[in-house]
Amino acid sequence: MTIIEQGVLHIFRLRQFYLNHLKRKMFNKIVVLYSAVMIVLFAIAATLVYQYQTQRIxxxxxxxxxxxxxxxxxxxxxxxxxxxxxxxxxxxxxxxxxxxxxxxxxxxxxxxxxxxxxxxxxxxxxxxxxxxxxxxxxxxxxxxxxxxxxxxxxxxxxxxxxxxxxxxxxxxxxxxxxxxxxxxxxxxxxxxxxxxxxxxxxxxxxxxxxxxxxxxxxxxxxxxxxxxxxxxxxxxxxxxxxxxxxxxxxxxxxxxxxxxxxxxxxxxxxxxxxxxxxxxxxxxxxxxxxxxxxxxxxxxxxxxxxxxxxxxSIEENTESLRTGLILVTLVFMAASFAITFTIVRKFSKKVQRIIRSMNRIGEGDLSTRIQMSGEDELQQISRRFNDMGDRLEQYIDKMYTSEIKQKNAELVALQSQINPHFLYNTLESIRMKAYFVGAKEVGQMIYSLSVMFKNMVKKSTMVTVEEEIDMCSVYLDLFRIRYEGRLETKIEVDPEIQSLSIIKLLVQPIVENYIVHGFRPLEDNNKISVRAQGAEDRVVITVSDNGTGIPEDKLIQIRQTLDKVLQPPDKGYRSIGLMNVHERIVLNYGSDYGVTIRSTEGQGTEVRMEIPKLRKGETT
Incomplete structure (x- = not known):
């Protein structure tokens, strides 16, 4: 028999000993654990005494x-x-x-x-x-x-x-x-x-x-x-x-x-x-x-x-002390083991009964309850355990199911809040373009609008990063055609994150905020950039512009609302799209993710969104 085979045999025997004498027998496990604790305590006590005496000497x-x-x-x-x-x-x-x-x-x-x-x-x-x-x-x-x-x-x-x-x-x-x-x-x-x-x-x-x-x-x-x-x-x-x-x-x-x-x-x-x-x-x-x-x-x-x-010289003087402490500690350890063995053995049968009932619960049968007569501590444990099982089933039925329903309802409500606002501004842009320019470029704008309609009517609330950025690009094309020569756009997407999953209509409301509140129609140097890139375990999407910016007091109010310091704004609030995006991110991915904003009045605004890296079908 080779050395490797002997080692494997010894490991197998140790495993069998553990299964037969420790894992499946609470009595032996309590004795071993209690003895181990007492050994550690006696060892610590002896060490402390030795250190004290050493320090004294x-x-x-x-x-x-x-x-x-x-x-x-x-x-x-x-x-x-x-x-x-x-x-x-x-x-x-x-x-x-x-x-x-x-x-x-x-x-x-x-x-x-x-x-x-x-x-x-x-x-x-x-x-x-x-x-x-x-x-x-x-x-x-x-x-x-x-x-x-x-x-x-x-x-x-x-x-x-x-x-x-x-x-x-x-x-x-x-x-x-x-x-x-x-x-x-x-x-x-x-x-x-x-x-x-x-x-x-x-x-x-x-x-x-x-x-x-x-x-x-x-x-x-x-x-x-x-x-x-x-x-x-x-x-x-x-x-x-x-x-x-x-x-x-x-x-x-x-x-x-x-x-x-x-x-x-x-x-x-x-x-x-x-x-x-x-x-x-x-x-x-x-x-x-x-x-x-x-x-x-x-x-x-x-x-x-x-x-x-x-x-x-100190060690020479403490050598006899060290020997004496070792002997006394060994005696106390042996006495502690004997006393523990005698006491725990009396409870062995009741413990085995509890173990059998807990094994059934561990297999997934939450309806299993421990039945034990008497009024001792073990009976109280079984009764408390039964109560905990009842409350656990009630909690699963009441809280988990209702939480799922509530989450879906909130997602639908938030999604429906975006669509009318978005459609209104888009149709208004087409109308204004037709009014000022005529029907020359209406076809291109209607085509872009149809692409967006097609994406919006999809029932799925999740899309890829590439699809979301493409929809945002189409939206910007509408305004680039309307404000010909006065709007410059820049789209950058990291190829490694194009196939990752993202909530639909996260980027478009941010871009729309710029068009409605930050765009300067009388000037010809308007710029907006959308950049999506990976950062460790996150996807970071940054929308930056050189628009009118946000006043300092209004910026503070927006940040406090994002941090839940203020109550959420009503529908007439100018940054309803920004709050909507932030709430949907937090609701879907948790409070570790969301929207941050930086802005200087008269110079521009930068909105940064962070979400986890998830592929299709994955959840946080």
């Missing part, structure tokens, strides 16, 4: 991450303020600033002599110095590892730590650190290179970051050196663990995007590869993976604290 972790970011923000703000306090003390005390400038501008031996002379002059036992100020700072700031002061003029630097102090004046030092100091002139915060200014032991992997600021002579504003404070990044981790429950990732970035602290130690010392926007804080951002981002600026320090909660 996400919110908790994001809040915890934000709290950690706030704690670190306070920590870094204090660091920055303490450093700025040092500079304020140095520049606020003339003795300290003069001493520091002298130290940077002279050899160390000269500086010692300067200190000795200063001590001798003042006579103070404890003379304040920048060295003492920096050592006190290191004792009070546990996160600071060391302070280094670099002299631009003399190419040396002093390294001060908690345990020692050393002066380095090795050759080549300036060129060696020139690039690094040039970069520190641009931004204050940065990571520290290992084994250099910090004095780290070779092979040490301790992470450090530092704050640097240039020193200037307060009198000349000349750049004389740089002060660099080195901090131990491990103190940040200790601070966070002691004051907050760290959730997610915490990083500190300087103004150029360099990472000076990374709780996961991945991007330390590197430029962070992703652009973070403060206005998107709290939104999902595509980083190494989709993550929630909290971003805080550390005052005026030029640092940003970034907290990141990754989507994978």
């Amino acid at each position: 996400l919110r908790e972790q994001t809040d915890a991450n934000l709290k950690s970011a706030h704690v670190l923000n306070i920590y870094l703000s204090r660091q920055y303020e303490s450093i700025q306090n040092i500079f304020q003390q140095i520049y606020g005390d003339a003795t300290l600033s003069d001493e520091l400038i002298y130290f940077l501008n002279n050899e160390y031996e000269s500086y010692l002599k300067y200190r000795l002379d200063l001590y001798t002059k003042t006579g103070e036992q404890r003379l304040r110095s920048f060295n003492t100020l920096l050592k006190n700072y290191l004792e009070q700031e546990p996160s600071a590892k060391s302070v280094s002061i670099y002299s631009y003029p003399n190419d040396f630097y002093m390294h001060i730590s908690r345990t020692n102090q050393q002066l380095n004046n090795e050759s080549g030092s300036k060129s060696k650190w020139e690039t690094w100091f040039a970069r520190r002139e641009q931004h204050n915060w940065d990571t520290m290179p290992l084994n250099e200014l910090s004095g780290s032991a070779p092979g040490s992997s301790a992470r450090s970051y530092s704050y640097s600021r240039e020193l200037k002579d307060p009198w000349t504003l000349e750049r004389v050196g740089m002060l660099n404070v080195e901090f131990d990044a491990r103190q940040i981790s200790t601070w966070l663990e002691s004051r907050a429950s760290v959730k997610g990732r915490i990083m500190v970035l300087n103004a150029q995007g360099t990472v000076i602290y990374d709780s996961e130690d991945v991007y330390y010392g590197q430029t962070y590869p992703y652009h973070l926007e403060p206005e998107k804080a709290g939104d999902w951002v595509e980083l190494d993976e989709p993550s929630k981002v909290n971003m805080l600026n550390v005052g005026n320090a030029g640092l940003s604290v970034v907290g990141i909660v990754s989507k994978s």
Whole structure:
């Protein structure tokens, strides 16, 4: 047996199972449908609970991450303020600033002599110095590892730590650190290179970051050196663990995007590869993976604290929740199925009886009624159904039949309303032509009139588009002969719609309106065009002229009448033909079709008719 044959066999078996156990057994169908609904509801409920719990966990972790970011923000703000306090003390005390400038501008031996002379002059036992100020700072700031002061003029630097102090004046030092100091002139915060200014032991992997600021002579504003404070990044981790429950990732970035602290130690010392926007804080951002981002600026320090909660960390915390929800949902589904099966089974017999009666009604026997004893809900359904059947038969007999009769009567009445009006104007045109010209062209006009009579006396109310336009052309020929040289006509018909069906005498009343109301008999440039074309599922017939047009107030009244805003006009109304055409279109084809009109007084009028594309014998 081929694969195709096996597939056909499986489809046949499934169909037989559906016919035998579902389609023909209401009991099984109700159980299956109700169970399916309950499964969907339980699944939706479980999903909503899971989403709620996920959002709660996400919110908790994001809040915890934000709290950690706030704690670190306070920590870094204090660091920055303490450093700025040092500079304020140095520049606020003339003795300290003069001493520091002298130290940077002279050899160390000269500086010692300067200190000795200063001590001798003042006579103070404890003379304040920048060295003492920096050592006190290191004792009070546990996160600071060391302070280094670099002299631009003399190419040396002093390294001060908690345990020692050393002066380095090795050759080549300036060129060696020139690039690094040039970069520190641009931004204050940065990571520290290992084994250099910090004095780290070779092979040490301790992470450090530092704050640097240039020193200037307060009198000349000349750049004389740089002060660099080195901090131990491990103190940040200790601070966070002691004051907050760290959730997610915490990083500190300087103004150029360099990472000076990374709780996961991945991007330390590197430029962070992703652009973070403060206005998107709290939104999902595509980083190494989709993550929630909290971003805080550390005052005026030029640092940003970034907290990141990754989507994978959220999924790890919700894995056990997801497993538990699945198990609980399965248990509830099984219980729901068992309860449904027990309850619905009691109504199986009555339902089968209703099905048999409904099958007979479905076959077209509207006289069939459901007979059922009792006073339960199923009996009420059968009684209501019987009442509905009675009303349906009455409605068909009363409304449908009377509607057909009424429609035919209206069509006949509207058709008869057009004919006398049309014949009167046509005969009057022939009479006037005979009076003014004599019998010279009467024969041609009588021939045209006979063609129109022949079309009008046909009992059929439907003709082809070609026949309707031909009749309109013959009608125009009568007036073209009467007003020789003063009327120009143009007829265009799309060949694709010539054989389509249309109501008889739709176009002629519109043309007649032009002849009676818009034609200018004293002028020789009168023009009228009739164009019939297809537009998707519609036939569009446009009659346009360059006649006298319609005044604005009268045009508004006509449009309101077409839209049923005003009552239909009486027989003396000048646009009775236009209203007649519109009503017949709506009556036959529905309110989606009809007549629209545009006109400018003194320039002309355009009437547009839209009907559906129907071939002979077709109905809307």
